[in-house]
Amino acid sequence: MQLRLDELAKCLKTPADTVERWIRQGRIPVRKKGDQCIYKIAALKKWADENNLSYIVSDTASKDTPKKDDETIYSAMKRGGVFYGIPGNSVEDVFSAAVDRIDCLRTADQRKSLHKRLVAREKLMSTGIGNGIAIPHPRKPLPYDEIPAFITTCFLKNRIDFHAMDNKPVHAMFIIVCPTSTSHLYLLSRLSFCLRNDGFTTLLRDTPDPDTFFAKVREFQKGIDSPGQ
Amino acid sequence: MCDLIDKTKLNIFRRPALNFFFRLDDRLLLITIGALVGICSGLSSVALNSGLMLMFHWLSKLSHLWWFFVIPGIGAALSSLTLEKIFKEGAGHGVPEIVYSVSRYGGLMRLRSAVSRLISSCLTIGSGGSAGPEAPAVMSGAAIGSNIARFFSMNDRQRITLVGCGVAGGLASIFNAPIAGIVFTIEIIIGEWSAANIVPIAIASVAGAQISRLLRGNQIAFTHLNFDTDITATLAAIGLAVITAVVSIVLTRTLRRSYAISSRIAVPVWGRAAIGGCLVGIIGIFLPQVMGEGYHAIQRMVEGTFNGGAAIVALLVFAKIIATGLTLGWGGSGGIFAPCLVIGSFSGLMYYHLISLLLPGISLINEGYFALLGMAGLVSGTLQAPLTGLFLIVEITGSYEVILPLILVSTISTTISYAFEPASFYLKDLIERGHFLRPRTDAKVLADLGIREIIEKDCITVHPNMLLGEFINVIQSSHRNYFPVENEQTGEFMGMIHLDGIRSYIFDPLLYETVFLEQIMETDIDTVSIDDDLSDVLDKMDMNNLFSLPVVSSNRFIGMVSKATLLDKYRSELRLQAFY
Numbered sequence: 001m002q003l004r005l006d007e008l009a010k011c012l013k014t015p016a017d018t019v020e021r022w023i024r025q026g027r028i029p030v031r032k033k034g035d036q037c038i039y040k041i042a043a044l045k046k047w048a049d050e051n052n053l054s055y056i057v058s059d060t061a062s063k064d065t066p067k068k069d070d071e072t073i074y075s076a077m078k079r080g081g082v083f084y085g086i087p088g089n090s091v092e093d094v095f096s097a098a099v100d101r102i103d104c105l106r107t108a109d110q111r112k113s114l115h116k117r118l119v120a121r122e123k124l125m126s127t128g129i130g131n132g133i134a135i136p137h138p139r140k141p142l143p144y145d146e147i148p149a150f151i152t153t154c155f156l157k158n159r160i161d162f163h164a165m166d167n168k169p170v171h172a173m174f175i176i177v178c179p180t181s182t183s184h185l186y187l188l189s190r191l192s193f194c195l196r197n198d199g200f201t202t203l204l205r206d207t208p209d210p211d212t213f214f215a216k217v218r219e220f221q222k223g224i225d226s227p228g229q
Numbered sequence: 230m231c232d233l234i235d236k237t238k239l240n241i242f243r244r245p246a247l248n249f250f251f252r253l254d255d256r257l258l259l260i261t262i263g264a265l266v267g268i269c270s271g272l273s274s275v276a277l278n279s280g281l282m283l284m285f286h287w288l289s290k291l292s293h294l295w296w297f298f299v300i301p302g303i304g305a306a307l308s309s310l311t312l313e314k315i316f317k318e319g320a321g322h323g324v325p326e327i328v329y330s331v332s333r334y335g336g337l338m339r340l341r342s343a344v345s346r347l348i349s350s351c352l353t354i355g356s357g358g359s360a361g362p363e364a365p366a367v368m369s370g371a372a373i374g375s376n377i378a379r380f381f382s383m384n385d386r387q388r389i390t391l392v393g394c395g396v397a398g399g400l401a402s403i404f405n406a407p408i409a410g411i412v413f414t415i416e417i418i419i420g421e422w423s424a425a426n427i428v429p430i431a432i433a434s435v436a437g438a439q440i441s442r443l444l445r446g447n448q449i450a451f452t453h454l455n456f457d458t459d460i461t462a463t464l465a466a467i468g469l470a471v472i473t474a475v476v477s478i479v480l481t482r483t484l485r486r487s488y489a490i491s492s493r494i495a496v497p498v499w500g501r502a503a504i505g506g507c508l509v510g511i512i513g514i515f516l517p518q519v520m521g522e523g524y525h526a527i528q529r530m531v532e533g534t535f536n537g538g539a540a541i542v543a544l545l546v547f548a549k550i551i552a553t554g555l556t557l558g559w560g561g562s563g564g565i566f567a568p569c570l571v572i573g574s575f576s577g578l579m580y581y582h583l584i585s586l587l588l589p590g591i592s593l594i595n596e597g598y599f600a601l602l603g604m605a606g607l608v609s610g611t612l613q614a615p616l617t618g619l620f621l622i623v624e625i626t627g628s629y630e631v632i633l634p635l636i637l638v639s640t641i642s643t644t645i646s647y648a649f650e651p652a653s654f655y656l657k658d659l660i661e662r663g664h665f666l667r668p669r670t671d672a673k674v675l676a677d678l679g680i681r682e683i684i685e686k687d688c689i690t691v692h693p694n695m696l697l698g699e700f701i702n703v704i705q706s707s708h709r710n711y712f713p714v715e716n717e718q719t720g721e722f723m724g725m726i727h728l729d730g731i732r733s734y735i736f737d738p739l740l741y742e743t744v745f746l747e748q749i750m751e752t753d754i755d756t757v758s759i760d761d762d763l764s765d766v767l768d769k770m771d772m773n774n775l776f777s778l779p780v781v782s783s784n785r786f787i788g789m790v791s792k793a794t795l796l797d798k799y800r801s802e803l804r805l806q807a808f809y
Contacts, residue, residue, distance in 0.1 A: 018682045018798070025335060025677075026384030027805050051805055 001041045008037045011057055012048065071149055071183060073190040074214070074221045079104060080150035080175070082210050085157045092119055095136065098154045098175060110144055114177065117142070128164025131201045135191065137176040141184065149178040149187060155207045172204045194220045256425065259390055263429030266377050266391050267398030267436030270370030274402035274437065275444050277347045277366050284355025285521070298510030301520065304356020305506030305561040308349040309499040312562060316345035323368030324564070324655040327392065328418055330375075332666035333676060335385025336392040342372035349562035357520040359509055359552035360563020363403055367564070370399025370437075371418075390426040393419050397430045398437030405441050405448070406624035410434035413617045417655060420667045451524075451531045451626045458631055462594045466602055466634035467641060469580045473606025474645035476576045480550050480569075480611055481650050487558030498560050505559025509552045518545060519552040523571035527604070530574040531626060533597035539582030546575040565654060569607040577603020601626055606638045610646040613653035615639040663764075674802050675763040683798050684759070684780055684788040691726070691746055692717045697734065698741030704728070713779060713786040714750045722786040724750035725779060756781040757790065766790060 008030070009016040022028040023037070029047050030039040048055040083101050088094035095118045099111045117138035121127065128134040152175040159169035174191060178184035194200050194217065203216060291297060312318050318339075323346055330338055346365035354360050374395025378388035393414045401410030411434045415422055419430075456462075491501045513520040529535045537545070553568040577599035601622060609618035619639045623629055652660050659665040666673040689707045691700060693714055703712070710728040715721060724747075731749050734740055755773055757766050759782045770778060770792060777791040 015682045017679060021677065021679075021682075022805070024385055026386035052801065 001044075002036050002038050005032075005035055005037055011055055012053055013056075014053065071186070072221055073151070073187060073194065074217050076149050076151045076176075076187055077153060077217055078214065079148060080152035080177075082153045082155075082213060084155045084207065086154045086173075087157050088160070089158060091122055091160060091162060094154070094156055094160055094173070095119060095122075098152065098173065102150075102152050102175075104147055104150050104177070110142070110147065113142060113144075114138060118175070122162075126163045126165070128162035128168075128170050129192075129195065130164055130166040130168065131195075131205075132159070132164075132168050132171045133174070133195060133201065133204065134162050134164065134170045134172075135174045135176060135188070135195075137184070137188075141179050141181060142177060145179065147177065147179065149183050151176050151187060151191065153213070171207075255387065256428065259387060259426075259429040260432055262377065262381060262383075263391060263394040263433045264436045266370075266374040266394040267401075267433030268440055269373045269377070270366075270395045270398035270433070271402035271437035271440030273343065273347060273369045273373060274366040274399050275441055277351065277362050277369070278403065278445070280347070280351040281355050281362060281522070284351060288356065298514055299507055301357035301510040301513070301556075302503040302506030302508075304352045305358055305509075305556065305559070306499045306503035307356075308352035308358075308562045309502040309560045311352065312345060312349045313498060316341050316349075318342065318345050323364050323371075324417065325658050327368060327371045327396065328420075328656060329659055329664050329666075331389050331392055331418060332420075332668075332673065333664065336371075336375050336378070336389040338372045338375040338392070340372065340376045343369050343376065346562060350564075353506075353556065353561040353563050354521060356506070357510060357513060358506060358556040358561045358563060359519055359521070359523070359549065359568055360556050360561055361522060361565060361567025361569075362563065363400060363566035364564025365562065366399040366403040367396050367413075368399075370395035370397075374398075374433075389419070390429050393426060393430045394433030397434035398440075400437075401434040402437035402441040404621065404625055405438055405445075406621055407431075407434040407438040409617060409621035409624050410437060412620050413614065416614045416617050417612070417653070451528050456594055456598045456628065456631055458594065458598070458634065462598065463634045463637065465584065465599075466637050468584070469577060469599060469602050470606055470638040470641035471645060472580050473573060473576055473603055473638065474610045474642045476546060476550075476572060477607055477610030477642065477646045478649045479547075480553070480572060480607070481646075481654055483550050483554045484558050484565075484654075487554035491559040502560030505555040505561060509555050512548055512552050512555075516545060516548050518571075519549045522567045523549070524567070527570055527574050527600070530578055530600040531597045533595045533600075535578060535596070535600075537578075539579065539586060542575055542579045542582060546572060546579055549575060565611065566608065569611050570604045573604035573607030574600035575603070576607065577601065598631065601628055601631060602634055602638045605635050606642040609639040610642040611654050613643055613647060613656075615643040618643075669803065672764065674799055675767070678763055678795075678798055678802055680757070680759055680761060680763065680766065680780060680790060683763075683790055683794050685791065685794060686788040688713055688786075688789055690715045690786065693723055693745065693747030693750065695746045696742060697744040697746070697749070700726075700746060701735060701741065704735070709789075711777060711779070711789060714746060715786060721784050722756075722779075722781050723747075724752040725754050726750050754779065758782050759787055763795070767792075767795070 003011070005020060006016050009019045012019060019028070023030050023032050029043045030037045032038075045055050081101075081103060083098065086094050086097045086101075088097050095115055099105065099115045099118070102111070105111050105114060117140075118136045121139045122136060124139070127136045154173040154175065156171050156173065159171050162170045164170060176184065176187055176191065178187060197220070200216060200220070203212070208216075288300060291300065318341070323342075327338070330336055346368045350360065350362055350365035354362055371392045372395070374391040374393070375388060378391040383391065396418050397410040397414040399410075400413050401407040404410075411427070411431050414430050414434075415427070419426060491505065494501060494504075496504070509520065518526040526535070549568065549572050553565070553572070557563060557565065578596055580603065581596040581599040605618045605622040608621060609615040612618070616639075619635055622635060623632065650657075656665055663672070666676050688709055688711060689703055690713050691703060694717060712726040713722060714724045714726060716723055726746065726749060728735075730751065734744070734749065755769055755775065756779050757769060759780055766778065770776065776793070777789055779789055780787045
């Protein structure tokens with residue numbers, strides 16, 4: 001097997017200077033010819049095991065695992081969908097109605113599970129954040145691996161009292177469901193960034209159509225992810 | 230790059246590691262080349278010996294002249310000049326240089342060292358200077374081994390083994406003592422017993438000794454009478470061990486003092502050598518046994534035919550010590566082995582006379598016995614190498630029957646000297662300079678790892694004109710707690726911001742638009758440079774209780790070094806140090 005020094009260093013997850021020194025000192029079973037490192041894969045793997053190092057040929061690894069960090073608020077909201085005129089006169093009713101409409105949930109079990117958790121979380125502490133908006137979510141991720149992250153936007157038919165901080169009744173809900181706590185925190189922070197914007201909350205008050213809504217979200221998306229420095 | 234047929238052939242020759250047989254196991258390679266190194270270093274020792282004998286022969290014709298005492302001075306001056314001007318090397322006796330090169334540079338040595346010491350020590354010792362030919366022979370052998378290793382494009386580990394082979398071959402050849410060659414190499418040069426290098430070194434030692442026997446005949450250096458030892462003799466040896474320890478300490482300190490005195494005199498190096506040599510010559514007028522190697526005197530002492538009462542012998546002990554100090558401490562070139570042997574036998578004799586005087590009734594064994602033990606005591610005490618002393622004496626005198634008292638004397642002498650002079654004569658310079666690196670020690674690991682290998686470069690830099698509000702966004706996307714501040718136009722490093730220091734401010738939105746980073750950055754911080762030694766970096770961290778330091782070179786920020794990453798790399802490095 002023949003690799004350049006920097007490629008071999010990447011496979012061993014060691015700085016190139018260190019690998020070069022090891023070759024010069026004769027501590028690693030690799031021979032150097034110009035800037036090429038020549039070695040037998042089996043011998044090097046054995047040496048790596050003995051010395052508690054890992055030897056992974058990196059280029060295959062990076063192609064296989066797709067980047068999971070590409071989840072954005074826009075894609076999550078698109079996946080969750082927007083629903084209008086959710087009926088119900090109480091918190092539990094609107095939760096039921098909303099959960100029934102969500103496409104990402106396939107089985108009745110999943111819907112029941114989500115509903116139960118949303119109600120439990122709501123009982124703990126109100127998710128009404130003021131200005132007529134609520135962000136209900138399960139406290140811990142759902143025990144179903146196949147459900148992807150999504151945010152379902154629901155515009156309620158009747159204004160419901162969520163015992164929000166400003167005591168205003170809620171007319172728009174964002175149900176956030178994520179497979180891991182990390183992605184939950186991520187989406188929640190992104191969502192809160194959007195909701196701090198007065199323009200956005202005013203827009204929501206007027207129950208916008210899907211195209212306007214998603215266009216606005218897309219705009220925010222660009223603003224959030226421009227590098228901070 | 231097109232390889233012509235000739236080049237390929239040359240490559241296979243020059244890179245034997247590519248050869249099929251040797252690729253199976255590089256131990257075979259080392260044994261073969263080790264034997265070659267042993268032969269070459271053996272030859273160079275024989276050359277040195279012949280050179281010395283030639284010089285003795287020539288100069289003894291002049292011994293009747295009144296100005297004969299100047300000869301050692303001329304010899305020493307010439308030797309110093311040759312080393313400095315022609316070979317451009319320092320005058321040290323060489324063994325510390327070998328040890329340092331082995332531990333730090335994988336045994337890299339210059340080719341000219343193979344010849345330089347041979348010539349210069351020939352001049353010093355041949356003209357009567359009180360020094361030994363062993364250290365030069367060893368240095369020459371080491372340089373030969375190192376350059377043969379380079380010729381065959383070997384890596385550091387293999388080169389170190391071959392340097393060891395050169396040392397063993399050289400020593401084995403000059404003393405006709407193969408075991409002493411092996412033991413000396415392992416005890417002093419390499420510093421650890423390892424299966425991988427014992428075999429090539431042993432083979433080289435045999436090769437060197439064999440060459441010597443072929444060309445000089447198989448004689449042991451000092452024949453002796455057979456000693457019938459009994460318990461009294463063995464007990465007497467303990468007393469001798471104490472005496473030899475004391476004498477070793479005196480010798481070591483005299484040499485050090487002598488070196489200190491000579492370096493304060495404002496004459497060029499060769500001038501000092503000349504003065505030292507003349508003084509030796511003057512001593513030699515009255516006590517000729519102190520000049521040169523002194524092997525003739527040893528022979529007579531071991532045989533028990535040395536003419537001299539207690540007083541003379543005691544005087545000789547100190548005269549020889551001073552003469553050695555004047556030779557080696559004042560710029561002459563040579564080793565300390567032979568003087569140790571001479572002083573040792575004088576000490577042994579002195580002890581014998583002492584005992585005879587104090588306890589006149591006791592029927593003591595022949596004085597040669599004490600001369601023998603004295604030699605072992607001195608070598609062990611000065612070099613702090615008991616095994617080398619022990620095996621050397623056994624081999625050069627063939628006196629296995631005195632092995633019990635020999636062991637006693639060697640070990641006790643070493644132990645007592647160690648209490649007063651805790652470093653071998655060869656190694657104390659290195660230890661003082663912090664250059665003594667044995668495998669798997671903290672010093673060695675830190676010397677191997679460079680800052681470049683542990684530096685982390687994933688810090689986001691900021692500018693002094695940035696507002697705190699902008700900085701908050703930077704913090705969001707960073708992975709670290711440290712932020713270096715650089716001048717926007719010049720990129721110069723100006724200071725650091727540590728999150729710990731500003732925690733109380735970053736949650737106060739009022740400050741976001743009113744505070745610039747240059748108001749909160751720290752400018753008075755410790756930094757290290759990319760060329761610094763890791764041991765110095767760690768000292769700095771320990772002194773100031775820091776766990777991270779910025780690396781700044783030519784006023785630019787390069788990265789951070791942290792104790793945590795250092796521990797990680799340190800540990801992997803330690804596990805890898807199976808053998809250098």
